[in-house]
Structure formats: C-alpha cells, structure tokens
Amino acid sequence: MTEPNFQGQSVLITGAGRGLGLAYARAVGQLGATVLLHDVGAGTDGHGRDATVARDAAAGLRTEGIDAHPFATPIDTRDGCRALVRDGHAVQGRLDAVIHNAGWVGYEAVETLQEASFDRMMAVMAKAPLWLAQAAWPAMRAAGFGRIVLTTSCRALYPGYVQTGLTSYAAAKMAAVGIVNVLAKEGAPHGIVVNAVSPVAKTRMWGVEGTPDDLSPDAVAPGVAFLASGDCTDGGWVLRAANGQFHALRATEAAGVDYPRDLRAVAAGSAAEVSAAWDRIAPVAPEAR
Numbered sequence: 001m002t003e004p005n006f007q008g009q010s011v012l013i014t015g016a017g018r019g020l021g022l023a024y025a026r027a028v029g030q031l032g033a034t035v036l037l038h039d040v041g042a043g044t045d046g047h048g049r050d051a052t053v054a055r056d057a058a059a060g061l062r063t064e065g066i067d068a069h070p071f072a073t074p075i076d077t078r079d080g081c082r083a084l085v086r087d088g089h090a091v092q093g094r095l096d097a098v099i100h101n102a103g104w105v106g107y108e109a110v111e112t113l114q115e116a117s118f119d120r121m122m123a124v125m126a127k128a129p130l131w132l133a134q135a136a137w138p139a140m141r142a143a144g145f146g147r148i149v150l151t152t153s154c155r156a157l158y159p160g161y162v163q164t165g166l167t168s169y170a171a172a173k174m175a176a177v178g179i180v181n182v183l184a185k186e187g188a189p190h191g192i193v194v195n196a197v198s199p200v201a202k203t204r205m206w207g208v209e210g211t212p213d214d215l216s217p218d219a220v221a222p223g224v225a226f227l228a229s230g231d232c233t234d235g236g237w238v239l240r241a242a243n244g245q246f247h248a249l250r251a252t253e254a255a256g257v258d259y260p261r262d263l264r265a266v267a268a269g270s271a272a273e274v275s276a277a278w279d280r281i282a283p284v285a286p287e288a289r
Contacts, residue, residue: 004229006033010092011228012085014038014075014132015102017053019203023217024099025057027225029066036088036095037061038071038102044204046104046120049074075102076123081131089139097147097228098136100129103172105205107165118168125151125172130179137192146192148183149227150176152238154198177238181250184235193235195227200242219244 011028015021017039029035037058041050054070061068069091073084089095103125108117129150140146154161156170157177176196183194199220202212223241226232237248256264266281268274274281 003031004226004231006031006096006229008032009096010034010036010088010094011097011099012036012038012088012095012132012136013099013101014084014128015100017041017057019205020199020201020217020220021099021101022057023201023221024101024224024228025061025068026064026066027218027221028097028228029061029064029068031225031229033067033097034092035061035066035068036071036091037068038073038075038084038088040072040074040102042104044104046106046124075128075132076120078127078131078134081128082135085132085135089136094143095136095139096143096145097149098132099149099224099228100132101151102128103151105166105169107163108168109165110167113167118171121168121172122175125169126175126179129176133179133183133194137187140187140192141190144191145230146187146190147228147230147232148187148192148194149224150180150194150196152176152180152196152198154200154240157198157238180238181236188235193232195232195235196238197224197227198238198240199224215243222246 006028011033013021013025013035016025016037025035025037037054039054039057041053042048051072054072058068058070071084071087074080075084085095106117106121133148136146153173155163155166156173180194180196187194200215201217201220202215203217220241223239223246227239237250240247240249253259254264266277268277
C-alpha cells in the first residue's frame with residue numbers, strides 16, 4: 001500500500017492558516033506537494049483580515065521541509081478568486097488541485113437573519129468555490145488533470161444534526177453539494193475530479209484552542225489528501241470524515257425509476273389521498289418514531 005504522490009504538483013488550499021486547512025496543507029505537503037496556503041486571517045465570525053496568519057503558517061510548514069507559499073487574497077468576489085488562482089498558478093506554472101476550506105459558523109435565528117450576513121456566507125462558502133473552480137478550470141482542462149474538493153457539513157445534510165440559527169450556513173453547505181454534482185459531470189471528460197468533504201474536528205470554530213483530546217483535524221486530513229490526489233478517480237461524492245473514520249455518500253436513484261414519469265412510488269390523485277398515504281410516502285424507521 002503506497003501513499004498518494006504529489007511530487008511536482010501544486011495544491012491551493014483556502015482557509016489553511018489554522019485548524020482543518022492547516023492539517024490539509026501539512027498532509028499534502030508531506031506527500032510532496034507545493035502548498036499554496038491561503039488565509040485572509042479572518043476572525044471566527046468571518047470578519048477581519050490579518051495577512052500574518054498565512055505567512056506564519058507557511059513559514060511553520062517550511063521548517064518541516066514543506067514547500068509552502070502564503071496568500072491572503074480576499075475571495076468574497078469573483079475577481080478575488082481569479083486573482084488568487086492566477087497568482088497561485090504562477091508559483092510553479094501549474095495548479096493540480098484546489099481544496100476550498102475557508103468558512104466560519106454564524107448563528108442567526110430566522111427572525112433576525114440579515115441579508116448582508118446571508119450574502120457574505122454564500123459569497124465565501126458557495127460562490128467562492130465555484131469561482132475558484134472556474135478560474136482553475138482552463139489550466140486543469142489543458143493538462144487533462146485536476147482535483148477540486150469543496151466543503152459541506154452534516155449540519156446541513158442530516159436533519160438530525162441541524163442546529164437552530166444556522167440557516168445561512170446550511171444553505172451554503174447544501175449549495176456546495178449541488179456545485180459538486182454538476183462540476184463532477186462537467187469535469188469527467190477532462191480528467192477533472194470534483195468531490196466534497198464533510199469534516200468534523202475540534203478547532204477554534206468549535207471554541208477549542210490547542211490540541212484537542214479527540215476529533216483532531218489531523219484525523220480528517222488523510223481523506224482530503226486522497227480526494228486531492230491522482231489516486232481519486234471518481235467524482236460526485238461527499239466524504240464524511242471524523243475521528244480517523246471515513247464514509248462516502250451520494251444520492252442515488254432507486255432501481256427501476258423512469259424519472260420523472262415513473263418514480264415507482266405511491267400514487268395519489270388528491271391532497272386527501274396524499275394525506276391518507278403519508279405513512280407510506282414518508283416511512284419512518286421504527287427507532288425514529
């Protein structure tokens with residue numbers, strides 16, 4: 001069993017100055033990648049800028065023998081994303097993988113939710129990965145190779161893990177899944193493989209400083225390193241990653257469905273019939289009752 005080989009490859013990682021992103025940077029760097037380490041240095045609320053975060057993180061990786069280059073370009077606009085990809089590509093004249101990790105957790109109850117905060121969340125966690133992919137696409141297509149990894153969350157994917165106040169966060173994380181589904185299909189003919197990770201780790205976003213007793217970012221990083229590598233050849237997956245364990249999922253249609261005319265489902269011709277058949281339309285597992 002051999003580790004993925006990133007020798008000669010260039011990998012751009014956003015939000016990589018701390019926490020999960022830094023763990024990803026170290027993982028691919030230890031496997032030979034030139035790390036394009038991006039972090040605007042924002043606070044846990046997504047606001048503020050501090051270019052020293054990226055610089056210090058890259059300097060720390062260099063002491064470990066990793067070729068790391070810092071970037072602090074804001075990515076809340078399409079132009080900013082294009083500038084980051086352009087400058088990152090210039091380091092080695094290539095860009096083999098993009099891992100979009102940048103983001104934050106913002107709580108706002110639905111009655112107090114502000115349009116500005118919703119738009120900012122979407123700009124960085126839904127629009128930015130799309131603009132980064134768009135900017136990286138031509139070089140990856142020309143090379144016949146590319147890996148793109150977006151970030152989603154089980155707080156959006158599973159109703160059982162939802163937390164109140166995370167409407168904007170969940171919307172952005174679900175948008176990432178839709179983007180992955182489409183880009184995976186568009187990229188396949190060109191050797192561009194697109195997937196998502198749904199990570200759980202104790203970081204400053206969790207309110208944890210220092211080394212956690214469990215749920216370490218380092219325990220998520222091997223899965224992301226795989227998704228960003230040439231060993232990963234299948235797109236359209238969400239990789240759940242936590243505590244050194246991994247499970248990949250994607251929505252799959254039931255056998256025999258002729259979408260959209262025949263869902264092989266419960267037939268109903270009126271609201272009353274839907275109501276009467278609801279227990280069969282939306283069956284609940286016995287343990288969830």
